Amino acid sequence: MTDIRITVAGLRKDFNRRPVFSDISFDLSGGRTLAISGRNGSGKSTLLKIIASLLSPSAGAVSLTIDGVEIHRRWTFRHVGMVAPYLHLYEEFTALENLTLIDRIRGSNHTASEYEEMLAMVSLERRRHDVVRTFSSGMKQRLKYALAWMDRPGLLLLDEPRTNLDPEGITTMKTLFKEQRGNGIVIVATNEEDDAVMCDERISLSGVPPPGAPGTGRKGGR
Amino acid sequence: MKAFQAILGVWLSAVIFCALMFPIVGEITRWYEFPVIPGLEQKARILFFHVPLAWTSVVGFVVSVFYAIRYLRSKQIDDDIKSSSAAGLGLLFCALTTLTGSIWAKFSWGSFWNWDPRETSIFVLLLIYGAYFALRSAVQEDDKKATLAAVYAIIAGVTMPFLMFVMPRIIESLHPDPIINTRGKVSMNSTMLVVFFSSLAGFTALYFWIYSLKLRVARLEFKRSSAGE
Amino acid sequence: MIMKSDGFIRITAAVFRKDTSSELRTRYALNALFLFTLTTLSIILFSFQSATVPVQVHAGLLWVLIFFAAMSGLSRTFITEEDRGTILLLKLSTISTPVFYGKLLFNVLLLLALTAILTILYSLVLPGFAVMSMTSFCISLFLGTVGLASASTIIGALIAKANARGTLYPVLSFPIVLPLLLTVIRATTIAMEDPAWDAAMDEYRVLVSYIVAINAASYLVFEYIWKD
Numbered sequence: 001m002t003d004i005r006i007t008v009a010g011l012r013k014d015f016n017r018r019p020v021f022s023d024i025s026f027d028l029s030g031g032r033t034l035a036i037s038g039r040n041g042s043g044k045s046t047l048l049k050i051i052a053s054l055l056s057p058s059a060g061a062v063s064l065t066i067d068g069v070e071i072h073r074r075w076t077f078r079h080v081g082m083v084a085p086y087l088h089l090y091e092e093f094t095a096l097e098n099l100t101l102i103d104r105i106r107g108s109n110h111t112a113s114e115y116e117e118m119l120a121m122v123s124l125e126r127r128r129h130d131v132v133r134t135f136s137s138g139m140k141q142r143l144k145y146a147l148a149w150m151d152r153p154g155l156l157l158l159d160e161p162r163t164n165l166d167p168e169g170i171t172t173m174k175t176l177f178k179e180q181r182g183n184g185i186v187i188v189a190t191n192e193e194d195d196a197v198m199c200d201e202r203i204s205l206s207g208v209p210p211p212g213a214p215g216t217g218r219k220g221g222r
Numbered sequence: 223m224k225a226f227q228a229i230l231g232v233w234l235s236a237v238i239f240c241a242l243m244f245p246i247v248g249e250i251t252r253w254y255e256f257p258v259i260p261g262l263e264q265k266a267r268i269l270f271f272h273v274p275l276a277w278t279s280v281v282g283f284v285v286s287v288f289y290a291i292r293y294l295r296s297k298q299i300d301d302d303i304k305s306s307s308a309a310g311l312g313l314l315f316c317a318l319t320t321l322t323g324s325i326w327a328k329f330s331w332g333s334f335w336n337w338d339p340r341e342t343s344i345f346v347l348l349l350i351y352g353a354y355f356a357l358r359s360a361v362q363e364d365d366k367k368a369t370l371a372a373v374y375a376i377i378a379g380v381t382m383p384f385l386m387f388v389m390p391r392i393i394e395s396l397h398p399d400p401i402i403n404t405r406g407k408v409s410m411n412s413t414m415l416v417v418f419f420s421s422l423a424g425f426t427a428l429y430f431w432i433y434s435l436k437l438r439v440a441r442l443e444f445k446r447s448s449a450g451e
Numbered sequence: 452m453i454m455k456s457d458g459f460i461r462i463t464a465a466v467f468r469k470d471t472s473s474e475l476r477t478r479y480a481l482n483a484l485f486l487f488t489l490t491t492l493s494i495i496l497f498s499f500q501s502a503t504v505p506v507q508v509h510a511g512l513l514w515v516l517i518f519f520a521a522m523s524g525l526s527r528t529f530i531t532e533e534d535r536g537t538i539l540l541l542k543l544s545t546i547s548t549p550v551f552y553g554k555l556l557f558n559v560l561l562l563l564a565l566t567a568i569l570t571i572l573y574s575l576v577l578p579g580f581a582v583m584s585m586t587s588f589c590i591s592l593f594l595g596t597v598g599l600a601s602a603s604t605i606i607g608a609l610i611a612k613a614n615a616r617g618t619l620y621p622v623l624s625f626p627i628v629l630p631l632l633l634t635v636i637r638a639t640t641i642a643m644e645d646p647a648w649d650a651a652m653d654e655y656r657v658l659v660s661y662i663v664a665i666n667a668a669s670y671l672v673f674e675y676i677w678k679d
Contacts, residue, residue, distance in 0.1 A: 088536035104465035
């Protein structure tokens with residue numbers, strides 16, 4: 001289990017000078033899982049992107065600690081694996097090439113058999129030399145899981161995890177979820193109740209708050 | 223503030239009066255006379271207006287770049303308001319410089335445009351200002367607009383000096399260089415210098431006064447558009 | 452915590468390789484550049500026929516071609532990442548600087564290849580094209596191309612985040628590269644007239660300072676474009 005901890009305090013994000021969400025706080029350590037729920041447009045994906053350091057918050061802070069050492073925002077990506085509909089693959093490359101090229105850009109270097117293992121885990125090993133442009137949306141989603149999982153990140157972020165997945169794909173996703181729970185943290189942003197119940201904790205984003213309201217984050221326990 | 227405006231008004235009026243009324247004579251006998259600069263004669267009077275205008279357009283650009291850098295570090299939208307207001311005013315002054323320069327060129331050298339290094343650099347400054355505002359209008363979100371504009375201002379700030387200072391050293395210029403010139407010598411007498419530097423100071427003060435007004439308007443506009451959505 | 456230097460180079464190389472493989476496979480930029488070269492050279496050839504053209508015009512025309520070729524092809528590295536959403540994948544894989552340098556290297560090599568081909572075709576096809584100092588000519592071509600590619604890359608990164616890219620790219624780039632263009636056109640003209648290899652030494656100095664300045668500024672500023 002990675003000694004990992006993520007603390008989020010007073011997070012707010014504005015779009016066009018209006019807050020999408022505000023006063024979001026939570027604290028997770030290794031082995032914990034969190035679901036972020038809320039209707040469309042409530043800012044779930046935005047919140048996830050801020051946690052991943054893809055976006056800056058308008059107020060508040062995200063703090064990631066690994067082995068007791070606080071990780072600067074700039075290096076958050078090293079500990080994050082993410083699957084999301086807005087994360088796109090390189091369609092001109094094959095499944096295997098996507099893995100190898102991204103891997104090299106990350107600075108790691110897995111062996112050929114490790115790549116095959118990854119692809120086998122998401123049932124894509126037979127399509128590894130096929131260009132991603134020819135993939136179905138379900139296959140692309142599975143490949144995204146392989147990419148996110150490749151370096152066994154301490155923090156796994158899933159945005160609408162079961163998008164485009166058939167029952168077999170969903171089983172794979174759940175397996176990864178369980179493994180990651182034993183390894184680090186999972187945060188899921190979702191509309192689907194089936195996905196939300198997989199997690200221990202939940203935060204509900206209730207959409208654009210009226211001016212003057214104290215905040216929108218409510219922590220519900222289970 | 224009122225006192226400042228009054229003083230500025232009087233100052234610039236005095237400058238304009240001196241610039242236009244002091245006679246230009248071959249032999250200087252009185253304190254208020256200007257020497258004849260060969261090749262320029264009466265046309266030299268535009269010096270008191272054209273050069274300060276050029277100077278202020280560059281000042282506007284420098285102020286804009288300064289606040290652009292400030293914005294990137296602070297991420298406070300007010301710094302971007304300052305930067306873009308300085309640029310807007312600089313654009314106006316730059317357009318006026320190009321206009322007065324063109325007129326001077328026509329009377330001195332026969333054509334409105336000659337592509338000598340100084341002319342080219344003020345033209346490039348005009349293009350930079352134009353590009354800066356084109357970029358701003360191509361982005362919707364405030365913070366992205368501010369960031370991209372600031373970045374462009376800085377890149378432009380880095381390449382502008384090349385045109386302004388390096389080029390005239392390499393290519394012979396049509397521009398008279400009566401003030402600081404490695405090859406020539408100063409050919410303005412002390413009266414002319416006084417009027418000239420007064421004009422420079424006056425125009426710079428004018429710039430900053432209009433700038434402060436523009437800033438007030440821009441800030442109010444920003445507040446209004448945040449509130450009424 | 453900073454990235455170790457050998458890691459940095461490896462990752463820059465990885466980004467470069469990805470862009471190169473992608474380009475070889477999709478050929479977006481290559482096609483655009485090829486068509487551009489073909490069309491413009493034909494037009495120029497047609498308009499000049501057998502007239503003798505002074506040396507300064509050749510130099511100027513050549514660099515105008517190279518500039519517009521750069522405008523057709525060098526923004527793609529950043530625009531395709533933004534448009535296709537793959538930029539997020541990069542942001543989750545590495546920091547800003549190696550991405551910039553990998554793409555810069557790609558653009559520099561792309562433009563060097565284009566300049567070489569364009570110049571060779573131009574010299575074959577147009578009458579009256581003669582070079583007195585080949586060394587000087589090659590140096591000026593090289594320096595001018597590297598400078599142009601450097602400026603085009605950072606501006607390309609900038610416009611990838613804006614709308615109306617097509618017209619915005621030349622509008623933003625032209626004032627930035629004008630000092631470079633004027634200097635390199637002069638250097639190229641000197642190379643075509645003067646047999647001494649160092650006749651354009653002043654111009655080389657300016658070109659090198661420009662390259663250093665624009666790259667230093669890009670390095671400092673790219674981080675702000677990268678961060679959302």
